[in-house]
């Protein structure tokens with residue numbers, strides 16, 4: 001379990017982590033979600049004793065990180081800064097880590113196998129792709145067989161197959177009763193991996209909730225209707241109390257009115273319909289709504305993402 005109490009960090013006049021309190025429980029994958037600059041990495045660094053908080057505490061199964069004699073046995077971490085020496089082979093890098101934490105070197109082969117790097121064990125890490133580097137970082141995090149895992153943006157550099165693999169790995173870690181915390185700034189990635197969500201923005205806690213509750217509570221659904229006369233139908237629907245947004249190709253996105261009512265109003269006005277359906281708002285929009293930016297993410301046009 002990770003217990004964060006009233007954690008605060010200031011850099012000059014900026015308070016980048018602002019009175020954060022939350023608990024990360026064992027047996028689940030918890031997503032630590034926030035836009036770029038929200039303070040996620042700083043919070044993780046404070047958990048790992050790499051950055052000193054101004055106030056508050058972060059405890060790993062009841063201990064401050066600095067009190068752990070062999071930290072890798074208690075908490076495995078993948079941080080953006082934890083790159084290995086490029087001249088070392090993957091196996092030598094892990095052996096060195098194992099020795100410095102009094103972990104049996106036999107464990108090195110096990111973790112290389114667990115992350116799918118057995119065939120690359122003797123390659124220098126400088127030749128690794130981003131995805132392989134992420135796998136090696138995960139291997140290092142798993143080395144001490146720790147009950148707690150903290151991974152900063154572990155999905156970075158992984159392709160779809162890699163994300164699926166990571167999800168299965170993290171799920172199995174959680175199913176074994178471990179505490180798993182992973183950060184990301186992308187809601188869509190988080191939805192693929194996490195069971196629970198801790199959402200922060202500007203260093204403050206915005207939500208601490210189950211993933212499905214989060215989507216249910218904050219997700220918006222809308223009706224997409226398409227007609228040759230979108231302007232006129234749009235006015236009719238607005239007259240009926242809906243909020244209507246034009247989309248390219250004669251489409252209208254209708255919020256605040258059920259599809260059956262849209263259909264009734266269209267039929268009454270004699271509008272031919274080329275499309276009528278209910279869609280869930282995209283996860284990214286849901287997230288942006290919650291953090292209060294209320295704007296679309298460029299390139300995230302998939303408003304009909306079903307959740």
Ligand SMILES: Nc1ncnc2c1ncn2[C@@H]1O[C@H](COP(=O)(O)OP(=O)(O)OP(=O)(O)O)[C@@H](O)[C@H]1O
Pocket residue numbers: 011016034035036037038039040041042043185
């Ligand atoms: N050592 C530092 N000195 C000054 N400011 C810092 C330092 N480290 C982080 N910051 C600032 O603190 C804020 C939070 O940064 P942090 O890296 O924790 O955010 P993040 O949520 O992890 O974002 P990202 O997803 O971009 O990594 C940012 O505005 C960053 O510029």
